[in-house]
Amino acid sequence: MPLDKYTDCNRKKCFLSMLFITAVFIIAFGWYGNKSIRSHYESLLRCSQKPSIATEDISTRDPLTVVAIGRMLYDKPQTFKPPRSDVLMVTPWLAPIIWNGSYNIDILNAQFHQRNVRVGITVFAIKKYTVFIKTFIETAEQFFMVGHKVNYYVFTDRANEISNFTLSEGRQLVILDVPSYKQWQEVSMRRMEMIRDYAYQRFYKEVDYLVCVDVDMRFNDFVGVEILSDVFGTLHPGFHNAQRGAFTYERRQQSTAYIPRDEGDFYYAGGYFGGTVEEVYKLTNFCHNAMMTDKNNSIEAVWHDESYLNKYFLYHKPTKILSPEYLWVNSMGVPQFLKRRRFLAVPKNHSAIRNKRALQKNPGYQKVEILKLL
Numbered sequence: 001m002p003l004d005k006y007t008d009c010n011r012k013k014c015f016l017s018m019l020f021i022t023a024v025f026i027i028a029f030g031w032y033g034n035k036s037i038r039s040h041y042e043s044l045l046r047c048s049q050k051p052s053i054a055t056e057d058i059s060t061r062d063p064l065t066v067v068a069i070g071r072m073l074y075d076k077p078q079t080f081k082p083p084r085s086d087v088l089m090v091t092p093w094l095a096p097i098i099w100n101g102s103y104n105i106d107i108l109n110a111q112f113h114q115r116n117v118r119v120g121i122t123v124f125a126i127k128k129y130t131v132f133i134k135t136f137i138e139t140a141e142q143f144f145m146v147g148h149k150v151n152y153y154v155f156t157d158r159a160n161e162i163s164n165f166t167l168s169e170g171r172q173l174v175i176l177d178v179p180s181y182k183q184w185q186e187v188s189m190r191r192m193e194m195i196r197d198y199a200y201q202r203f204y205k206e207v208d209y210l211v212c213v214d215v216d217m218r219f220n221d222f223v224g225v226e227i228l229s230d231v232f233g234t235l236h237p238g239f240h241n242a243q244r245g246a247f248t249y250e251r252r253q254q255s256t257a258y259i260p261r262d263e264g265d266f267y268y269a270g271g272y273f274g275g276t277v278e279e280v281y282k283l284t285n286f287c288h289n290a291m292m293t294d295k296n297n298s299i300e301a302v303w304h305d306e307s308y309l310n311k312y313f314l315y316h317k318p319t320k321i322l323s324p325e326y327l328w329v330n331s332m333g334v335p336q337f338l339k340r341r342r343f344l345a346v347p348k349n350h351s352a353i354r355n356k357r358a359l360q361k362n363p364g365y366q367k368v369e370i371l372k373l374l
């Protein structure tokens with residue numbers, strides 16, 4: 001009923017008819033509600049009496065058997081009090097940007113445990129990069145998806161150099177033997193192809209989500225299910241507040257990674273993306289094909305896999321974005337907005353590891369280089 005008509009109503013008539021309607025409602029609801037609650041319980045009972053099917057996958061995914069989250073006590077969200085006002089917490093396409101304080105991990109953990117979610121994390125330990133594995137896995141055991149099921153997928157050409165680790169329950173290490181490439185650019189770019197191929201052949205059977213990161217890193221604080229979403233990217237720490245013009249997107253029109261100067265949302269880091277296996281397949285497939293097309297045309301995007309990733313995210317926007325808390329370099333200091341540094345670049349001994357961006361010859365670029373090592 002439109003509001004203006006309502007005010008015209010004769011008060012007494014109005015009151016009596018409202019009384020009547022309310023009475024009818026109470027009677028009807030009482031009768032129906034009782035019945036529907038009972039049948040709801042009956043259906044729950046039927047579900048729980050269902051012979052449990054051997055495969056965990058089916059029974060835990062059946063929406064009928066999902067039990068409601070238990071009682072939890074926490075502060076009520078405040079409509080006019082955003083938890084943070086110093087940072088952007090949502091993009092114009094309504095993807096959340098994840099900062100400390102913007103979420104309640106207890107609620108999220110309960111939701112993801114209920115779905116019995118399994119997370120795969122991929123890293124590439126090619127050639128001498130095997131030296132980073134130990135720190136990576138040891139810190140991940142401490143901070144990454146604690147309490148959830150995790151598969152570490154280590155792509156390497158030196159499986160014998162990966163030592164045994166004692167992992168917590170529900171976590172396992174899977175070593176994937178892959179070829180090495182001569183140039184670091186090729187090693188970096190081929191990651192897209194390898195993730196794509198394994199996603200298609202294997203990962204979809206073993207995990208729900210994939211998190212694809214660089215190995216020359218260490219976890220320094222908790223990284224949990226708050227990062228999971230259909231497809232997510234991470235703000236590159238070196239460009240988190242940069243103008244479009246300053247982004248190091250590919251600017252040559254001949255490249256498939258080309259982005260015009262008047263487009264672009266953020267500059268995403270090549271060393272941290274993920275999502276469901278299906279979405280990661282789409283992303284890596286796009287990037288690999290775009291690289292191959294460029295290769296045929298004898299052009300390679302300026303920042304290799306990262307340039308193609310940025311092109312993909314411009315037109316297939318991520319459903320969640322990780323703030324620089326999730327990817328930081330200590331040489332950049334600790335600004336006020338950064339409440340946690342969860343995942344940090346491990347300083348490299350360049351002469352021992354052979355800097356993959358080998359730019360020592362050009363000291364002017366050294367600073368950008370360090371950021372790019374991500």
Ligand SMILES: *[C@@H]1O[C@H](CO)[C@@H](O)[C@H](O)[C@H]1NC(C)=O
Binds near residue numbers: 104
């Ligand atoms: C991070 O956020 C939590 C709330 O989720 C808050 O209790 C804590 O103080 C924050 N940490 C910092 C360093 O601001």
Ligand SMILES: *[C@@H]1O[C@H](CO)[C@@H](O)[C@H](O)[C@H]1NC(C)=O
Binds near residue numbers: 162163164
């Ligand atoms: C790792 O541990 C397993 C079981 O304890 C053992 O069979 C295997 O040989 C070990 N591998 C290495 C490289 O030490």
Ligand SMILES: *[C@@H]1O[C@H](CO)[C@@H](O)[C@H](O)[C@H]1NC(C)=O
Binds near residue numbers: 289292293296
């Ligand atoms: C690259 O060129 C080769 C040979 O001409 C062709 O077979 C292949 O399909 C091309 N690949 C792409 C991605 O354009």
Ligand SMILES: *[C@@H]1O[C@H](CO)[C@@H](O)[C@H](O)[C@H]1NC(C)=O
Binds near residue numbers: 349350351352
């Ligand atoms: C870096 O590696 C080189 C070559 O292995 C070695 O000589 C040098 O001592 C190392 N430097 C540091 C700081 O570890």
